[in-house]
Amino acid sequence: MxxxxxxxxxxxxxxxxxxxxxxxxxxxxLKSPAKCPKLLSQVCKTSQNYAFCVRVLMSNPLTLLAPNTKGIVVNALDIVRKESMKTSKFFDGLVNGKGTVPAFKPALKECASDFKKASGLMNLKVLEGDFATMDVNYALDDARSCETKLSMDEVNIKSIPAAIKNWKNFYAVANAAALTLENLQN
Missing domain, CATH: 1.20.5 (Single alpha-helices involved in coiled-coils or other helix-helix interfaces)
Structure with missing residues (x-):
């Protein structure tokens, strides 16, 4: 040539x-909530924070290419599953950190496990049509279990509340996706 x-x-x-x-x-x-595609808007309209939901979902090109609402739900759950694993790894990092108080480590290990379990709840194979939001709420229960253990063990690490709050924002996206899934089934 x-x-x-x-x-x-x-x-x-x-x-x-x-x-x-x-x-x-x-x-x-395209990333503006006002320019949100109709299918994506349908998923986010039940979210606690519509603008955050839209921003998160539109950050994934696969979501924009989804052919139907179920495709958007699958991508939403994938995003939240990854965020759950990221949060689990955050707690693993604290457990293995050099400056971590040894008395805090059991609670931190439990939190890492809780968020890892939460990630397993974020897929269509686990979610049951009529009870999808209940299934996703089990993930929130895991986060609350972590918070309870941290409180009981009086773990005081400044970065933890922000990490859990961030995860809860993503959880709200998963909850909106699960509600949309329930509505598709009915």
Whole structure:
């Protein structure tokens, strides 16, 4: 293949990409809750924080490509499952941290386990149609169990409340997805 053919191929690819990718202004507009696709809006309308739900779901390109509401629910649960594992790893990191008070470690280990269990509840195989929100609420029970153990053991680490609050924001997205799933089944 000659160099002129390569140049032509690269120029064609560049032009194609240039014409098919949104501009920065268009991309910002897509991430605005006001420009939310109808199917995605349907999932987020029951969330405690509509704007956060939309922002989280629109951050995943697979959500925008979902062909139906069930596809959006699957992606929402995947995002929250990953956030649950991230929170579990956060607690694992505290357990293994050099400066962690040894008396705090049992509670921190329990929290890591609780959030790992919560991640297992975030998939359609676990959720039952008519009881999907109840199943997702088990994940919230795991987070509350963690909070109770931390309180009982008087664990005082400044980064923990923010990590749990962040997870609860993501949990609200999963709860909205589960409610949407229940509504699809009925």
């Amino acid at each position: 000659g160099s002129s053919n390569r140049t032509l191929i690269f120029a064609t690819i560049f032009l194609y990409l240039l014409l098919h990718f949104p501009s920065q202004t268009e991309a910002r507009g």
